[in-house]
Amino acid sequence: MSSNQPYLTFYDGRRTPQLGLGTWQVTGDATAPAVQAAIEAGYRAIDTAYIYYNETEVGQGIAQSGVPREDLFITTKLWNNRHELDSAKSALQESLDRLQLDYVDLYLIHWPVPKEKMYLQAWEALIQMRDDGRAKSIGVCNFNADHLQNLLDKTGVLPVVNQIELHPYFQQTELCAYHADHGILTEAWSPLGQGQVLTDPVIQELAHQLQASPAQVILRWHIQMGHIVIPKSANPDRIRENFNLWNLHLDDAAMARIATLNKADGRIGPEPELFHVMKG
Numbered sequence: 001m002s003s004n005q006p007y008l009t010f011y012d013g014r015r016t017p018q019l020g021l022g023t024w025q026v027t028g029d030a031t032a033p034a035v036q037a038a039i040e041a042g043y044r045a046i047d048t049a050y051i052y053y054n055e056t057e058v059g060q061g062i063a064q065s066g067v068p069r070e071d072l073f074i075t076t077k078l079w080n081n082r083h084e085l086d087s088a089k090s091a092l093q094e095s096l097d098r099l100q101l102d103y104v105d106l107y108l109i110h111w112p113v114p115k116e117k118m119y120l121q122a123w124e125a126l127i128q129m130r131d132d133g134r135a136k137s138i139g140v141c142n143f144n145a146d147h148l149q150n151l152l153d154k155t156g157v158l159p160v161v162n163q164i165e166l167h168p169y170f171q172q173t174e175l176c177a178y179h180a181d182h183g184i185l186t187e188a189w190s191p192l193g194q195g196q197v198l199t200d201p202v203i204q205e206l207a208h209q210l211q212a213s214p215a216q217v218i219l220r221w222h223i224q225m226g227h228i229v230i231p232k233s234a235n236p237d238r239i240r241e242n243f244n245l246w247n248l249h250l251d252d253a254a255m256a257r258i259a260t261l262n263k264a265d266g267r268i269g270p271e272p273e274l275f276h277v278m279k280g
């Protein structure tokens with residue numbers, strides 16, 4: 001199935017669908033059908049990670065979809081205990097074997113874990129993976145501006161994308177400005193605030209006015225903000241609903257109202273500077 005979904009172009013010249021399926025907490029038998037439902041609905045991007053323990057099932061869903069590999073955009077991530085150069089390189093191969101793929105479109109360092117002081121070595125490994133073609137593009141998650149600047153200063157190579165927690169309650173304006181200044185695309189994880197933003201009165205009111213669902217209003221906000229966005233759902237109806245955004249438009253007043261929802265304490269997930277879970 002073709003669709004007129006938007007794509008964004010990385011500074012390395014490659015392009016990504018702007019909307020993809022998130023798969024954290026999509027496990028076991030639910031995974032391949034969710035991936036298939038998404039691809040059937042028109043999604044071409046799927047986001048997984050070693051630590052989601054579902055790469056094998058994501059790979060099955062991809063294989064069963066029948067869509068040519070080159071039309072799909074598959075992302076996976078390097079876990080925190082594999083930052084050492086050789087370990088990182090074998091971690092990607094292990095992910096590829098589970099996914100039954102020869103390459104990923106995007107490989108990301110999952111967390112910087114600055115306490116371990118290893119993310120520069122992981123980044124060197126990702127640069128090599130990009131150069132050998134097993135990762136078409138390389139990026140990071142959960143890096144703050146200092147971590148990004150350190151990558152640039154020490155290796156001269158910036159990530160094409162920084163995947164960060166971002167939703168109407170936690171809009172990360174300063175970090176997004178750093179991204180924009182450096183040609184890095186912003187990818188929003190937990191774009192629905194893990195569901196918590198769906199019941200916000202402003203979102204509910206806009207949904208009513210626009211005859212859309214709250215999830216569609218939030219996702220459309222992300223699209224118009226220029227974020228790559230990866231809502232998770234394991235439910236085929238909601239997977240389809242989350243992709244049905246292309247005729248929806250938020251006017252300047254609606255965008256401005258959502259801008260006011262940002263909260264100083266709006267973060268739901270861990271603080272990246274402090275997150276150092278190594279078990280995997």
Ligand code: NDP
Pocket residue numbers: 021022023024025047048110141142163164188189190191192193194195198213215216230231232233234235238239241242269
């Ligand atoms: P989301 O903000 O995507 O919210 C997911 C929740 O919203 C689920 O409970 C889902 O339930 C529900 N939901 C989805 N669509 C709808 C809808 N249309 N109506 C009502 N409820 C809905 O949270 P995630 O934390 O999963 O983030 C998305 C993705 O981001 C992850 O899956 C993962 O791929 C990535 N991520 C990356 C991180 C990183 O460190 N790099 C960290 C966290 C996430 P249901 O399944 O029942 O529909």
